[in-house]
Amino acid sequence: MLTCDTYLMPTTLKDALQVWADAPEGSRLVAGATDILPWARDGRAGDVHLPCMVDITRVSELQGYEVQGDRVRLNANMVFQQFLEDETLIRLLPNMPYCAAWFADDQIRQQATLVGNIVNASPAGDGLPPVLTLNGEIELARLQDGAVVTRRLPVADFVTGPGRTELDAGEIATAVYVDAMEGYGGSFQKVGMRRSLVISAVCCAALVRTDASGKVFEDIRLSIGGIGPRPIRLHDIEEMLRGQEMTRELVAQASLKPAELVASRSRVEYRRAVTSGFVEAAIEDALVALGAPKPEPEQRETLNA
Amino acid sequence: MPDLNIDFTVNGRKVARKVDPSRRLLDLLRDDLTLTGTKEGCGAGECGTCSVFVDGKLVKSCLMPAAKAQGADIETVEGLAAPGELTPVQRAFHKTGASQCGFCIPGMVMAATSALRENPNAGIEEIKERMGGNICRCTGYTKIFEAVEIARDVIAGKLPQTALNQDGAASSFIGHNTRRLDAPSKVSGRLKYAGDMDMQGMLHMQVLRSPHAHARIVKIDTSRAEALPGVHCVITSEDVPGTDGFGVFVHDQPIMARGKVRHVGEAVAAVAADTVRIAREATRLIEVEYEELPGLYDPEDALKEGAPVIHDYAADNVVKHIPVRKGDIEKGFAEADIILTDDFSTQQVEHAYLEPEAGIAYVDHDDVVTVISPSQNITHHRHMLSHIIDKPINKVRFIMSPVGGGFGGKEDMIYQGMLALAAMKTHRPIKLVFTREESFIASAKRHPSRTHYKMGLTRDGRITAIEFSMLSDGGAYGMSSEGVMRKAAILSCGPYEIHNLKVDTRVVYTNNTPSGAFRTFGGMQAQFATESMMDMAAEKLGLDPFEIRRRNMMKAGSLTHTQQKLNSASIGTVLEAAEKACRWESGAPTVRGETRGDLGGPDTRQPCTLGARFAEAATQIEKAKVAS
Numbered sequence: 041m042l043t044c045d046t047y048l049m050p051t052t053l054k055d056a057l058q059v060w061a062d063a064p065e066g067s068r069l070v071a072g073a074t075d076i077l078p079w080a081r082d083g084r085a086g087d088v089h090l091p092c093m094v095d096i097t098r099v100s101e102l103q104g105y106e107v108q109g110d111r112v113r114l115n116a117n118m119v120f121q122q123f124l125e126d127e128t129l130i131r132l133l134p135n136m137p138y139c140a141a142w143f144a145d146d147q148i149r150q151q152a153t154l155v156g157n158i159v160n161a162s163p164a165g166d167g168l169p170p171v172l173t174l175n176g177e178i179e180l181a182r183l184q185d186g187a188v189v190t191r192r193l194p195v196a197d198f199v200t201g202p203g204r205t206e207l208d209a210g211e212i213a214t215a216v217y218v219d220a221m222e223g224y225g226g227s228f229q230k231v232g233m234r235r236s237l238v239i240s241a242v243c244c245a246a247l248v249r250t251d252a253s254g255k256v257f258e259d260i261r262l263s264i265g266g267i268g269p270r271p272i273r274l275h276d277i278e279e280m281l282r283g284q285e286m287t288r289e290l291v292a293q294a295s296l297k298p299a300e301l302v303a304s305r306s307r308v309e310y311r312r313a314v315t316s317g318f319v320e321a322a323i324e325d326a327l328v329a330l331g332a333p334k335p336e337p338e339q340r341e342t343l344n345a
Numbered sequence: 346m347p348d349l350n351i352d353f354t355v356n357g358r359k360v361a362r363k364v365d366p367s368r369r370l371l372d373l374l375r376d377d378l379t380l381t382g383t384k385e386g387c388g389a390g391e392c393g394t395c396s397v398f399v400d401g402k403l404v405k406s407c408l409m410p411a412a413k414a415q416g417a418d419i420e421t422v423e424g425l426a427a428p429g430e431l432t433p434v435q436r437a438f439h440k441t442g443a444s445q446c447g448f449c450i451p452g453m454v455m456a457a458t459s460a461l462r463e464n465p466n467a468g469i470e471e472i473k474e475r476m477g478g479n480i481c482r483c484t485g486y487t488k489i490f491e492a493v494e495i496a497r498d499v500i501a502g503k504l505p506q507t508a509l510n511q512d513g514a515a516s517s518f519i520g521h522n523t524r525r526l527d528a529p530s531k532v533s534g535r536l537k538y539a540g541d542m543d544m545q546g547m548l549h550m551q552v553l554r555s556p557h558a559h560a561r562i563v564k565i566d567t568s569r570a571e572a573l574p575g576v577h578c579v580i581t582s583e584d585v586p587g588t589d590g591f592g593v594f595v596h597d598q599p600i601m602a603r604g605k606v607r608h609v610g611e612a613v614a615a616v617a618a619d620t621v622r623i624a625r626e627a628t629r630l631i632e633v634e635y636e637e638l639p640g641l642y643d644p645e646d647a648l649k650e651g652a653p654v655i656h657d658y659a660a661d662n663v664v665k666h667i668p669v670r671k672g673d674i675e676k677g678f679a680e681a682d683i684i685l686t687d688d689f690s691t692q693q694v695e696h697a698y699l700e701p702e703a704g705i706a707y708v709d710h711d712d713v714v715t716v717i718s719p720s721q722n723i724t725h726h727r728h729m730l731s732h733i734i735d736k737p738i739n740k741v742r743f744i745m746s747p748v749g750g751g752f753g754g755k756e757d758m759i760y761q762g763m764l765a766l767a768a769m770k771t772h773r774p775i776k777l778v779f780t781r782e783e784s785f786i787a788s789a790k791r792h793p794s795r796t797h798y799k800m801g802l803t804r805d806g807r808i809t810a811i812e813f814s815m816l817s818d819g820g821a822y823g824m825s826s827e828g829v830m831r832k833a834a835i836l837s838c839g840p841y842e843i844h845n846l847k848v849d850t851r852v853v854y855t856n857n858t859p860s861g862a863f864r865t866f867g868g869m870q871a872q873f874a875t876e877s878m879m880d881m882a883a884e885k886l887g888l889d890p891f892e893i894r895r896r897n898m899m900k901a902g903s904l905t906h907t908q909q910k911l912n913s914a915s916i917g918t919v920l921e922a923a924e925k926a927c928r929w930e931s932g933a934p935t936v937r938g939e940t941r942g943d944l945g946g947p948d949t950r951q952p953c954t955l956g957a958r959f960a961e962a963a964t965q966i967e968k969a970k971v972a973s
Contacts, residue, residue: 077408077410078389146456147456150404236478
């Protein structure tokens with residue numbers, strides 16, 4: 041059971057930073073709050089009492105998004121459902137809708153935020169792999185002499201381990217900046233115990249662009265989660281494929297590599313087996329999103345074998 | 346603590362409330378506004394029974410702090426239709442029989458309503474995806490999806506309104522769709538389960554549970570808990586006035602741990618207080634001193650010489666041994682051309698009914714101790730409780746509230762005794778609602794089993810003898826174990842006529858979570874072994890699996906394993922129907938044609954996919970292109 045003494049809902053960023061800086065030790069900042077209530081239950085944290093909860097969902101500066109040239113600023117209150125519904129975002133962030141479709145369920149997507157998912161820093165957080173492929177940079181705000189100051193750092197550096205980030209006391213994650221990737225094919229793979237409401241055992245995001253002939257990988261970005269303490273970009277595989285002719289053999293060969301990276305503490309063999317098929321499927325699905333024909337399941341199975 | 350002032354709209358009415366900032370929207374709706382159509386199945390966002398619309402978007406109210414409702418427009422299941430009326434979605438659920446226990450149904454109706462509001466033309470795959478956040482444990486979803494498709498087509502005008510009516514009356518109920526009488530109360534959220542009930546002056550109970558699997562209770566000090574303001578009583582086994590002990594067959598379980606705890610999660614003490622929060626806080630103030638004892642966690646270990654003894658009355662740790670003998674197995678095995686042996690194991694399973702255990706007890710004006718709960722066995726509970734609280738049977742009353750799923754898991758009186766005791770001690774109504782975690786840890790499970798199997802057959806597939814030995818983990822208490830073993834033994838060798846058999850089913854005490862009744866009551870564990878053996882025998886002998894079953898099946902005149910003569914037997918008809926329905930390719934299991942004719946046809950469950958809404962969106966875009 042989660043209990044708290046006060047629940048505050050500031051409406052401006054400055055107020056939010058002020059109440060957060062003033063909040064007694066042990067207070068928690070929430071946005072969607074979809075993780076904190078299940079956390080404060082038997083079998084996890086048990087009964088938890090918080091002196092104060094600071095809810096940022098009413099902060100006006102943290103609503104919506106803004107396209108800034110080749111980058112998109114996604115404010116902290118952007119919920120996963122928006123990536124499924126907003127046509128501009130679907131066009132600019134081609135793997136986010138697929139990530140969102142796999143994320144939790146229809147109800148939770150209405151409240152759970154992408155930035156909250158990043159700050160939670162779960163090794164299996166579904167939002168992290170696509171954000172890594174989008175070269176995400178997180179913006180952190182704090183109050184200094186009464187003024188709002190911000191700093192930015194790559195999400196790849198911000199998340200340092202399971203549940204650990206570079207977020208300092210008094211700071212609030214206000215936005216994530218990502219690349220606008222129009223013209224890329226995007227995909228997201230996930231395996232867990234069921235379709236909805238499942239924490240990924242392994243998840244993988246891809247962005248792929250082909251040349252005009254449709255036969256060469258002009259650019260490719262891949263990221264994988266659930267195989268170690270934090271999700272990672274697969275730069276070496278990207279290097280192997282970038283500029284190369286797209287052949288099933290090359291993709292299959294490249295897909296074998298991430299199995300070596302599996303450093304989880306549990307189900308290591310399973311994760312290794314899944315990982316190879318995943319990278320391959322992520323690339324194929326991204327190509328399908330660009331209009332390539334969908335490979336038959338049998339073709340995939342042959343290559344995996 | 347400073348209360349929060351919240352102003353919001355619920356089902357079109359303005360509401361202002363001052364609430365504890367710790368409350369969730371779910372608590373605000375259920376407790377403050379008595380809108381109990383919104384249910385709590387898990388409290389962790391997993392089951393969807395608490396789904397409500399907030400500003401037009403479906404959310405899970407167990408994951409939403411109440412403060413977030415400030416200024417919001419909220420719609421609950423009670424607000425979907427005017428009193429006495431039902432929406433097309435609700436009527437379709439009524440028509441198809443989509444509601445069984447009904448506990449998930451308000452949430453399902455909300456999810457279906459949301460799916461059709463978001464996309465009135467959603468195809469079945471998209472509907473399934475959109476309803477993925479809701480769990481049903483009774484229906485297997487088929488009737489629910491059928492209902493949503495009917496509702497969609499009626500709303501879109503593709504089907505007439507009359508499609509929502511009951512199909513024409515037939516002369517027999519069998520083979521015809523007949524609507525459930527209680528469905529309207531379930532689809533509208535009006536049906537009150539025990540956890541939805543409220544009584545004047547009611548107190549709330551919370552239970553302190555054992556962290557140890559096997560430990561002697563040295564001392565329980567409840568003084569700090571009793572001193573907490575808002576606490577009305579703390580009870581332990583010391584408060585039991587009569588002969589403590591309940592169970593379906595052997596009354597080996599005290600209503601709270603007496604002298605020692607035998608499994609993790611066993612109730613040790615309980616508190617009744619003004620609020621759940623105070624009661625919970627008080628349980629943390631109860632000091633229990635334990636002396637840990639060596640535990641048993643594997644049923645094989647329970648049978649070993651010198652094993653720890655769990656219950657003094659059963660020094661060998663055996664709860665029950667059921668032997669069945671027929672014919673002469675030595676002769677039978679001697680007649681066999683082949684003898685197959687194998688071992689089978691099944692695991693512990695939780696029933697996971699959507700309604701966690703809940704109940705209210707009170708002592709009425711005539712001193713009748715009354716317990717309202719979704720008990721699956723109220724008459725037996727009443728008799729047991731009269732002994733436990735030392736009252737004549739006419740002073741004990743059990744009222745069965747609607748059961749939000751049982752599957753056997755609500756046959757055991759694991760909390761009703763505590764409620765009765767606290768009601769007697771305070772003369773106030775007492776309510777207890779388990780959390781999902783509590784339900785998992787404290788309720789009985791399906792028996793984990795290990796079966797050693799020996800089967801002798803002639804070359805033409807006739808079984809000459811079976812030796813069947815099953816060992817089950819009964820966990821800490823007897824509960825329904827004896828009956829489960831009896832049924833496992835009676836059904837052991839399946840619907841086959843076996844002239845020579847030796848069957849033994851045993852269940853032993855361990856310090857694991859107790860095992861109890863669960864759908865099939867022991868039948869499943871035995872059939873898993875028997876039917877697997879039949880398939881392996883078919884493979885070994887090069888016979889068609891249906892054919893080997895036909896050669897052994899019971900017929901009119903057959904003697905069952907327990908030597909009852911059958912006047913009729915329907916297994917032949919069942920095999921024929923199953924063979925046809927699964928489009929079986931005849932032949933030994935080792936032989937298969939080029940293609941699998943049995944896959945992917947009607948009535949098969951399709952693999953889980955995702956992205957129906959993308960496929961649909963792509964189709965729309967294509968259509969738009971063609972049109973322009």
